[in-house]
Amino acid sequence: xxxxxxxxxxxxxxxxxxxxxxxxxxxxxxxxxxxxxxxxxxxxxxxxxxxxxxxxxxxxxxxxxxxxxxxxxxxxxxxxxxxxxxxxxxxxxxxxxxxxxxxxxxx
Amino acid sequence: xxxxxxxxxxxxxxxxxxxxxxxxxxxxxxxxxxxxxxxxxxxxxxxxxxxxxxxxxxxxxxxxxxxxxxxxxxxxxxxxxxxxxxxxxxxxxxxxxxxxxxxxxxx
DNA sequence: TCGACTATATCACGATGTGACATATTATTG
DNA sequence: CAATAATATGTCACATCGTGATATAGTCGA
Numbered sequence: 285x286x287x288x289x290x291x292x293x294x295x296x297x298x299x300x301x302x303x304x305x306x307x308x309x310x311x312x313x314x315x316x317x318x319x320x321x322x323x324x325x326x327x328x329x330x331x332x333x334x335x336x337x338x339x340x341x342x343x344x345x346x347x348x349x350x351x352x353x354x355x356x357x358x359x360x361x362x363x364x365x366x367x368x369x370x371x372x373x374x375x376x377x378x379x380x381x382x383x384x385x386x387x388x389x390x391x
Numbered sequence: 392x393x394x395x396x397x398x399x400x401x402x403x404x405x406x407x408x409x410x411x412x413x414x415x416x417x418x419x420x421x422x423x424x425x426x427x428x429x430x431x432x433x434x435x436x437x438x439x440x441x442x443x444x445x446x447x448x449x450x451x452x453x454x455x456x457x458x459x460x461x462x463x464x465x466x467x468x469x470x471x472x473x474x475x476x477x478x479x480x481x482x483x484x485x486x487x488x489x490x491x492x493x494x495x496x497x498x
Numbered sequence: 499t500c501g502a503c504t505a506t507a508t509c510a511c512g513a514t515g516t517g518a519c520a521t522a523t524t525a526t527t528g
Numbered sequence: 529c530a531a532t533a534a535t536a537t538g539t540c541a542c543a544t545c546g547t548g549a550t551a552t553a554g555t556c557g558a
Binding site: 296297300304307323373375376377379382383386 | 407
């Protein structure tokens, strides 16, 4: 299990936003649109990115199938996924702190 | 020039910390130690990472040679490098904002 | 009916970080 | 003084990752 935590530390921006989108159950295409909305159109994921990442995260136990309808494969986060998301959010806060400290030091 | 901005957007954590370390002139080994100190030993860059990245950033005009002594090759940031660092810091703030909003929404 | 949108999947490609290996100097410590 | 750790740079093969092209197919509005 520890190996998985290292594997996702740090995460890429793309992987983070995908996992972050799964704080509620969503399907691939829905995640793409959610990220596009969150970032005001800045981040548009390619199909290879989303389906490849979802498969990898499923293999690693970060997410599981929530429902598998005809044309919608919906995923939800596992407890492990939540822990890894938490770890990543902590890391981003660390980055943010460094930036704030730097900006304060400039004045 | 616009191409370079896209190339470094988003940056990896590693690339960010390297550029961030060059807010004052430093050499490769010094950058490694600076990042290690900043992150409390969490992030230890391999030699391939640091010298490869420095060469790439020099080619792209983000950094230039500051002084080239016998055993220390010191770099400093260019104006372009500062602009790209600024862009990246803005992106991290965006990430941070999303996290804060999420945490507020949970209560 | 025709195009736009929704939806999933695969694959080759380029870019990137990593760690091993190599090499050499300097400082410390027993 | 000799051994060891720390400083310092560099190269290379390897694995991982995001991207965009390509493919396929259903739905919905004009």
